[in-house]
Amino acid sequence: MQLTGLRVSGVAKSFAGVPAVREVSLDFPAGAVTALMGENGAGKSTLIRILGGDHLPDAGHLELDGVPLELTTPADARAAGIRVIAQEPEIVPHVSVAENVYLGSLPRRAGHMLDRAALRERMRSDLARLGFDRDLDPDTLGSKLTAAQRQLVEIMRALTTEAKVIAFDEPTSSLSDHETEALFALIGRLRAQGLVVIYVSHRMREIFRLADRVAVLRDGALVGVRETADTTDQEIVRMMVGRDLSTLFSRKHSELGPVMLEVDAVTTDDVREVSLRVHAGEVVALAGLVGAGRSELAGALAGDLPIRSGEVRVDGKRLRLRQPRDAVRAGIGYAPEERKAQALLLHRGVRDNITLAMLDRLRRWRFVRRGAERRLALEYVEALRVRTPSIEQEVRKLSGGNQQKVVLARWLARKPKVLILDEPTRGVDVGAKVEIYHVIEELAASGVAVLVISSELPEVLGLADRIVVMQQGRITGELDRAEAGEESILALAMAADLTSQSA
Incomplete structure (x- = not known):
């Protein structure tokens, strides 16, 4: 038919x-x-x-x-x-990719036994047919x-x-x-x-x-x-x-303050000898292709991944980043790429999520001052125009853009010296993007050092004072906003590949 x-x-x-x-x-x-x-x-x-x-x-x-x-x-x-x-x-975390794909229609032999050979062959055939044979291993566990x-x-x-x-x-x-x-x-x-x-x-x-x-x-x-x-x-x-947005970016670049974040020859399991500087009032973008090591560097600076060698300083003070608490106390805020899995308590309310990093400042003895907590949450819900019926609404019920605003509100309330934003507008609509860009502009204007990771080149070019490009865990170059373009960023992001092709 x-x-x-x-x-x-x-x-x-x-x-x-x-x-x-x-x-x-x-x-x-x-x-x-x-x-x-x-x-x-x-x-x-x-x-x-x-x-x-x-x-x-x-x-x-x-x-x-x-x-x-x-x-x-x-x-x-x-x-x-x-x-x-x-x-x-x-x-399903503890079964293979192939079993995840064919749940409900798994091939059987001898009545009830799973026919793993037939399953693997079926998976490989479908991967090749659909063009994803380079990207998935049928035997990898879902949790990996x-x-x-x-x-x-x-x-x-x-x-x-x-x-x-x-x-x-x-x-x-x-x-x-x-x-x-x-x-x-x-x-x-x-x-x-x-x-x-x-x-x-x-x-x-x-x-x-x-x-x-x-x-x-x-x-x-x-x-x-x-x-x-x-x-x-x-x-x-x-x-x-419902209105004309002649441009997504309206940032005014002002005079920079002293160096606030210093990263010297930092090496982790995924990045090698990375050095960079971010001044107070500056927005530095980390650009690169998937797998370049940008998120891994951000996780290390946030105390979430171990640093094997090198130094990190905030406002001139050397840090020992053994856990996220160390980064927060040193004045580093971090909004990770996977906001649902890594940043939000999905079954808790907007209030709980916004004040999560502020409980040490909202306590009297061992008790949180609930009135002060509610006032703080309401202040930032209004400031960021978070669309929610109330501050007690579960975060999982909010749209992606409003969830991201809640993450940003958490760090605005904390008033960090350095804020690391990993893909801050991923899955966010155009209107919410503009609002997030304004928040970044206001943070920089207030003297915060902002490190932004983004895979959208127009976003990188529109937001950043400087652009640091990574590939395979290393920095391959740095561009001032006046000299940066999509072609120059991509050339640095693919530097090793281009060199090997021309050799």
């Missing part, structure tokens, strides 16, 4: 009386990639969860190829041929996978079964350049096969490269649909945020 596509008609959904999706009617044609865009909290995730059977709509209905759908559970969605690839995949590999497992799960609709939710947020290219090629094949492809991303370059059409949500309602060939990124941003 010829596939016609997925139709959403008048779908609405509210939580505790607050509308999340407002009577959305939208077609997702077969054989086309439809990008779904909007700020965090615009309703994208709720709509995707309705399609995946996780939420029942309060009103409206769905059709697939002209047939009405009743999706009361995720199993109903899978039976209908709808696959949702989540941004935060769930991995990187964030990028966990994402690939989720993609493999969806594509090794028969599907009519594939919805990707921020699929490249953890992928390397090679893995991203393999995914883009795969999406091209899915389009050619006539599947419905829904692509949720905040990355404009990806949208304009992949999508045939863009549907924009704002405040739960559909603002409009544009053919990609007939629109611009500026128009999409205006539709998303």
Whole structure:
């Protein structure tokens, strides 16, 4: 039967009386990639969860190829041929990659015994067919996978079964350049096969490269649909945020203070003899490709990873960083890349998460002064415009952008001398990005030394006073903002590869 596509008609959904999706009617044609865009909290995730059977709509209905759908559970969605690839995949830690991919359909022999040879062969065949044979080992345990590999497992799960609709939710947020290219090629094949492809991303370059059409949500309602060939990124941003953002970056670069962070010949298990300086009031960006060692350096400076040799000084004082507490007491704040796994207490409230690094200053004897704690949390919720019903709301229920604001609020409250931000706008919409950039600007203006790790080159170029580039655990060069460009950064990020090719 010829596939016609997925139709959403008048779908609405509210939580505790607050509308999340407002009577959305939208077609997702077969054989086309439809990008779904909007700020965090615009309703994208709720709509995707309705399609995946996780939420029942309060009103409206769905059709697939002209047939009405009743999706009361995720199993109903899978039976209908709808696959949702989540941004935060769930991995069984103590079984292999192959077992994670084929859970529920594992090959058996002798009645009940797992046929490991058949499983491994099936996995290798599917990896080669989908273009990920360089990226996953079928025998690796789930607990040993990187964030990028966990994402690939989720993609493999969806594509090794028969599907009519594939919805990707921020699929490249953890992928390397090679893995991203393999995914883009795969999406091209899915389009050619006539599947419905829904692509949720905040990355404009990806949208304009992949999508045939863009549907924009704002405040739960559909603002409009544009053919990609007939629109611009500026128009999409205006539709998303309801206003014109002529530029994402408005930072004014001022006079720098004394050197605040000094790193001299620091060596860890992953980085070698790294030296750098960050002045008070300066934003220094760490650029490089995936695996360059940037996050590992940040973890070492935050006391989370052991330093084998070298010295770290803050405000001229030499530090002994044996644990994160040492870094915090020395005036170093750290917002890691994996905010859900490493930065947030997901089942605790906004108040608890904001004041986590301040309890030593909020105590009287052994008791936390709850009134002072609440006032502090409210102050930074208002200052950063965190969208939350209350400061007691569980952080896991907030959008990604608001979760990141909570992490930033924690360190703003602590008033650090040095703040390390690892991928601060990963998975964050355009409007929230602008707000985070303003926070970084205000921190620098107040005299904080800011070290930013970012894989988005426009972000690096727009934020930084200086750019330090790493490859394979070493610094390959440093660029002043006046001389830096995407080409010069990439040349330094690939310096060893380019040298070996020319040799």
